[in-house]
Amino acid sequence: MxxxxxxxxxxxxxxxxxxxxxxxxxxxxxxxxxxxxxxxxxxxxxxxxxxxxxxxxxxxxxxxxxxxxxxxxxxxxxxxFPQAPLQPTEPQALGRMCQAIGILDCYMFSQSIRPIGAERVVKPALMGAAPDEAVVAGALPATAICISALERVLGSDPFLAGEALSMADLMIAPQLHLLSPVPEVRAMLEGTRLLAWFERMLAHPAMAATPPPAELGLPVSLRQLQAA
Ligand SMILES: N[C@@H](CCC(=O)N[C@@H](CS)C(=O)NCC(=O)O)C(=O)O
CATH class of the missing domain: 3.40.30.10 (Glutaredoxin)
Incomplete structure (x- = not known):
């Protein structure tokens, strides 16, 4: 190979x-x-x-x-590598997977993950610099919209596209992990089904096997998240 x-x-x-x-x-x-x-x-x-x-x-x-x-x-x-497929074939599941990825790529990364992740997580942890709180405040409304849109995509299923893990879960969970130490984001997730999904994803072997650099101080479990 x-x-x-x-x-x-x-x-x-x-x-x-x-x-x-x-x-x-x-x-x-x-x-x-x-x-x-x-x-x-x-x-x-x-x-x-x-x-x-x-x-x-x-x-x-x-x-x-x-x-x-x-x-x-x-x-x-x-x-x-067709083993362990990451895309559903059922039309609605496929639509949900693509919609979740679209939410991330078109709105969530640029309007929420990048500004808040850079200011509140990456800058303080890796550069010892204080966050620009105006940037964070400006990104919180879009973050709330993205979380609520993803909550609707998830519905009451275990994964974003339905019953099975898909590309959408693999794309969204690491992004949410980066924002998980941010209190305002944790407050938005409180009581949502998305938080239960995130907890399942944190426990997934592929998430556990790919921890972000320790300096970022990201929680590895929901319990740790709640204790923070
Ligand atoms: N749409 C791209 C986005 C990739 C992206 O923005 N990656 C970030 C890291 S998570 C990056 O390269 N940042 C470097 C920079 O902005 O200079 C993809 O799906 O791969």
């Missing part, structure tokens, strides 16, 4: 989604970390942009075939 390489940065929830999929499918892989900072080969450098023209991660390299955009990577992996 050709070597599968995931190019990424350590705390990226999108990169984690790809690694989780590879683990669930039992496919061997190697992670190639892209350094943070202005250096040759670093995030956003000319070398990085040769792999990803928008300077983002993850990028998957399968024996020279390169692909970026997490949901494209996951669909590619699902076709390439």
């Amino acid at each position: 050709t070597e599968i390489v995931v190019h990424g940065i350590a705390f990226s929830p999108y990169v984690r989604s790809v690694i989780m999929a590879l683990q669930i499918k039992g496919v061997p892989y190697r992670v190639q970390l892209i350094e943070l900072g202005a250096m040759p080969g670093g995030l956003g450098s000319a070398e990085h942009r040769q792999l990803h023209p928008f300077g983002r991660v993850p990028i998957l390299d399968d024996g020279g075939f390169r692909i970026f955009e997490t949901q494209a990577i996951l669909r590619y992996l699902d076709a390439r």
Whole structure:
């Protein structure tokens, strides 16, 4: 088999989604970390942009075939390694999966995860810098809309697309994990079915096997989340 390489940065929830999929499918892989900072080969450098023209991660390299955009990577992996399928075939389940991924990619990442995650989690933990609270406050209304939209997609099922784990769960759970230490987000999740889903996802072997860097201080269980 050709070597599968995931190019990424350590705390990226999108990169984690790809690694989780590879683990669930039992496919061997190697992670190639892209350094943070202005250096040759670093995030956003000319070398990085040769792999990803928008300077983002993850990028998957399968024996020279390169692909970026997490949901494209996951669909590619699902076709390439059909064991443990990650996409439902039933029309409504498929629609729900795609809708949840659309909520993340079109609204939630840019309007909620990126600003709040950067200010309240990444900046203080990795750079020792104080959060810009105006940025956080500005992102909270969109966060509430995203959580309520995902709650509606989930309904009363165990997973976002219905009875079975899908790409949508692998994409949303690591993102929510990044925001889970944020008190305002925890308050929004309180009493929701999405919180029960998140607890199930935190206990999933692929989540447990891909912990974010310890410096971020993310909870590993709901109990730890509630105690924080
Ligand atoms: N739509 C892209 C989003 C990827 C993305 O934004 N990744 C973040 C890390 S979670 C990133 O590369 N951030 C680096 C930056 O913004 O400079 C995907 O699905 O892969």
